[in-house]
Amino acid sequence: xxxxxxxxxxxxxxxxLIPSPSPGGGxxxxxxxxxxxxxxxxxxRALAITLATFMSAPVQAADTLYLYNWNNYISDATVxxxxxxxxxxxxRDYYSDNEEMLAKLxxxxxxxxxxxxxxxxxxxxxxxxxxRPIDTARLGNFRNLKPEFLGAFFDPGNRYSVPYAYxxxxxxxxxxxLEELGLPTDTWALIFEPKYLEKLKGRVTVLDSQRxxxxxxxxxxxxxxxxxxxxxxxxxxxxxxxAKPYWAAFNASSYxxxxxxxxxxxxxxxxxxxxQANADAVKARRGFNIAASIPKEGAxxxxxxxxxxxxxxxxxxxxxxxxxxxxxxxxxxxxxxIGSGNPNRAATSHIRPDIAADPAIFPDRxxxxxxxxxxxxxxxxxxVLNRVWTEIKLR
Amino acid sequence: xxxxxxxxxxxxxxxxxxxxxxxxxxxITAPPTLFLLAFFLAPALIVVLAxxxxxxxxxxxxxxxxxxxxxxxxxxxxxxQFFFSDFLFTEILLRSFLVAxxxxxxxxxxxxPVAWLIAKSPRQHRxxxxxxxxxxxxxxxxxxxxxWMIILGPQAALARLLNGVxxxxxxxxxxxxxxxxxxxxGMVYVHLPFMILPLYTNLEKHDPVLLDAAQxxxxxxxxxxxxxxxxxSLPGVFSGSALVFIPVLGMFAIPDILxxxxxxxIGNLIKDQFLGVRDWPFGATLSIVLTLCVLSLAGLAxxxxxxxxxxx
Numbered sequence: 099x100x101x102x103x104x105x106x107x108x109x110x111x112x113x114x115l116i117p118s119p120s121p122g123g124g125x126x127x128x129x130x131x132x133x134x135x136x137x138x139x140x141x142x143r144a145l146a147i148t149l150a151t152f153m154s155a156p157v158q159a160a161d162t163l164y165l166y167n168w169n170n171y172i173s174d175a176t177v178x179x180x181x182x183x184x185x186x187x188x189x190r191d192y193y194s195d196n197e198e199m200l201a202k203l204x205x206x207x208x209x210x211x212x213x214x215x216x217x218x219x220x221x222x223x224x225x226x227x228x229x230r231p232i233d234t235a236r237l238g239n240f241r242n243l244k245p246e247f248l249g250a251f252f253d254p255g256n257r258y259s260v261p262y263a264y265x266x267x268x269x270x271x272x273x274x275x276l277e278e279l280g281l282p283t284d285t286w287a288l289i290f291e292p293k294y295l296e297k298l299k300g301r302v303t304v305l306d307s308q309r310x311x312x313x314x315x316x317x318x319x320x321x322x323x324x325x326x327x328x329x330x331x332x333x334x335x336x337x338x339x340x341a342k343p344y345w346a347a348f349n350a351s352s353y354x355x356x357x358x359x360x361x362x363x364x365x366x367x368x369x370x371x372x373x374q375a376n377a378d379a380v381k382a383r384r385g386f387n388i389a390a391s392i393p394k395e396g397a398x399x400x401x402x403x404x405x406x407x408x409x410x411x412x413x414x415x416x417x418x419x420x421x422x423x424x425x426x427x428x429x430x431x432x433x434x435x436i437g438s439g440n441p442n443r444a445a446t447s448h449i450r451p452d453i454a455a456d457p458a459i460f461p462d463r464x465x466x467x468x469x470x471x472x473x474x475x476x477x478x479x480x481x482v483l484n485r486v487w488t489e490i491k492l493r
Numbered sequence: 494x495x496x497x498x499x500x501x502x503x504x505x506x507x508x509x510x511x512x513x514x515x516x517x518x519x520x521i522t523a524p525p526t527l528f529l530l531a532f533f534l535a536p537a538l539i540v541v542l543a544x545x546x547x548x549x550x551x552x553x554x555x556x557x558x559x560x561x562x563x564x565x566x567x568x569x570x571x572x573x574q575f576f577f578s579d580f581l582f583t584e585i586l587l588r589s590f591l592v593a594x595x596x597x598x599x600x601x602x603x604x605x606p607v608a609w610l611i612a613k614s615p616r617q618h619r620x621x622x623x624x625x626x627x628x629x630x631x632x633x634x635x636x637x638x639x640x641w642m643i644i645l646g647p648q649a650a651l652a653r654l655l656n657g658v659x660x661x662x663x664x665x666x667x668x669x670x671x672x673x674x675x676x677x678x679g680m681v682y683v684h685l686p687f688m689i690l691p692l693y694t695n696l697e698k699h700d701p702v703l704l705d706a707a708q709x710x711x712x713x714x715x716x717x718x719x720x721x722x723x724x725x726s727l728p729g730v731f732s733g734s735a736l737v738f739i740p741v742l743g744m745f746a747i748p749d750i751l752x753x754x755x756x757x758x759i760g761n762l763i764k765d766q767f768l769g770v771r772d773w774p775f776g777a778t779l780s781i782v783l784t785l786c787v788l789s790l791a792g793l794a795x796x797x798x799x800x801x802x803x804x805x
Contacts, residue, residue, distance in 0.1 A: 197769065198768070200552060204552065222552075225550075300668050306749075307769070342754050346671045346753065347671040347754060348754060352642070359646075360648075361647050474551075477547075477548045477549075477550060480548075480770055481575065481772060481775070483770075484766075484770050484772060487770075489581055492584060492585060492755070492757055493755070
């Protein structure tokens with residue numbers, strides 16, 4: 099539901115137009131709070147910064163970095179520090195969905211130096227020849243990256259992309275409720291098997307995403323998430339249809355709130371969202387925690403990478419930014435803020451110990467081996483899957 | 494019956510005008526005409542064209558002309574074939590029509606008394622009452638729908654009360670949120686003002702003398718309503734119904750937010766094609782099928798209206 103987040107951002111943007119931003123930059127770093135990627139304030143800031151930039155564009159155009167990133171996917175403190183270090187300005191623009199970003203770039207948006215897409219979107223940008231090669235030999239901190247996150251399918255030699263952060267699609271749950279009910283939490287069976295779901299009727303939400311939900315079902319059935327065999331998809335469909343009467347909703351944005359309120363006990367969603375739901379539940383003294391676990395059958399890994407867009411006019415500055423972000427303390431700041439996975443070895447010592455020890459954010463080698471990244475499907479398979487999905491939604 | 498929304502032959506054609514007037518008329522009508530051509534007709538034609546194209550490899554549309562790289566190009570009937578290949582899509586369309594019809598009917602039942610009350614209230618209060626009707630527009634529609642999430646939520650008073658009563662009778666608790674009921678509530682809530690306003694503007698113009706005359710002739714309250722007020726208010730009923738029915742048909746936000754696991758409507762399906770699965774041509778095809786259905790429905794209503802008047 100990218101459009102929803104977009105609309106929410108838009109509302110936030112309208113709401114904050116009245117207190118006019120001071121042109122020229124001098125902005126105070128806000129106190130950091132864990133927010134979901136779709137936060138509204140970020141956009142208001144982006145607008146403020148954009149306005150400020152337009153006003154002073156002739157002077158500062160040469161040393162301005164245009165960053166096109168996920169909502170709430172970088173700490174403000176990190177940006178401020180980079181600006182101080184390079185004597186430049188960072189202009190941020192946001193997206194809440196890979197599709198939204200691809201569509202905007204396809205429609206001719208230009209001038210972004212740096213974009214942070216997920217794997218299959220990197221592949222799409224690469225294959226449509228929109229990326230500039232990155233000379234990793236010039237990045238002193240490139241060696242900080244963990245080797246298991248290098249050479250991913252979309253860019254085997256890391257000639258165009260540098261890993262930034264990752265999230266895992268997993269199960270988040272109300273730890274007190276699940277303990278009371280005595281249900282297992284380390285398997286997809288929790289959301290697919292009626293024998294468990296009977297105790298959870300109306301208390302489960304799943305992602306409103308074809309690839310993610312069918313991917314989870316495929317994993318539970320023992321297949322690859324990228325298998326495009328229609329027979330296997332139909333098996334996944336039948337599995338989902340059997341479980342569907344027990345689910346409350348297909349949900350892409352409000353499960354964080356519903357988990358925090360205690361309305362929903364199990365949610366299929368992203369690891370950083372579960373991190374936020376837990377932080378909110380703790381802050382509101384709900385008396386329970388939102389825990390997350392990677393099902394033992396395996397799950398989807400989304401690795402976001404920094405790439406240079408061809409239309410960007412400041413590739414040198416962008417390289418400098420990449421190298422800056424690869425420094426342990428800078429990379430760790432994001433993980434401490436939103437609970438994203440971190441592919442950077444040097445970051446580990448700067449990450450809050452409770453996050454660093456969380457196996458749902460930093461899975462061990464065996465669990466990591468069971469994670470898979472989504473690949474783009476060709477258009478015929480997309481249509482077959484589309485029909486399977488529509489059937490799932492309708493029945 | 495004096496006229497309906499679809500009645501265009503009510504006004505006689507303007508008399509032939511003089512030379513100078515003609516120029517002025519052109520000057521006045523050209524900008525809106527050009528606007529409609531550029532921003533309504535042209536995009537509509539693009540959608541028609543897109544529904545005959547192949548999808549692009551990374552989304553968007555495949556080129557019309559051969560780019561020389563062996564990729565798909567040109568026009569195809571494939572998208573329409575895909576629509577009719579499975580009753581699934583038609584079923585979603587039918588379900589959407591059902592939801593739209595139900596929303597329209599409920600809106601009408603709720604809006605008629607309100608509009609009637611406003612029209613019958615003292616003149617100096619009417620503007621204020623109309624203002625109250627349109628007041629919800631002051632806040633964003635998504636915020637109001639999100640508010641319903643809280644109102645219908647399982648921890649809210651409404652659900653607790655209902656489930657308390659159900660529990661007393663030994664029945665299973667029900668969930669109000671994430672259900673077809675919630676979708677219908679959202680649809681009716683959001684579109685109610687669109688029904689009240691045209692009804693009010695119509696009812697306000699009724700001449701009270703007609704009701705007096707009916708009473709003098711011995712009609713009781715029900716007969717006065719059914720034989721006088723209702724037929725006179727039909728134009729308002731028709732335009733209000735169109736203003737509710739058509740937006741509800743394409744609505745996707747409310748099912749997305751309030752709907753459960755079975756509440757997909759045609760609007761959601763179309764939105765998914767563009768924002769979820771990168772199948773623009775099929776999204777265009779669905780839009781065209783939907784538009785054709787609405788147009789033929791409107792045509793049918795106009796035809797029926799004309800026939801009725803012809804008989805009278």
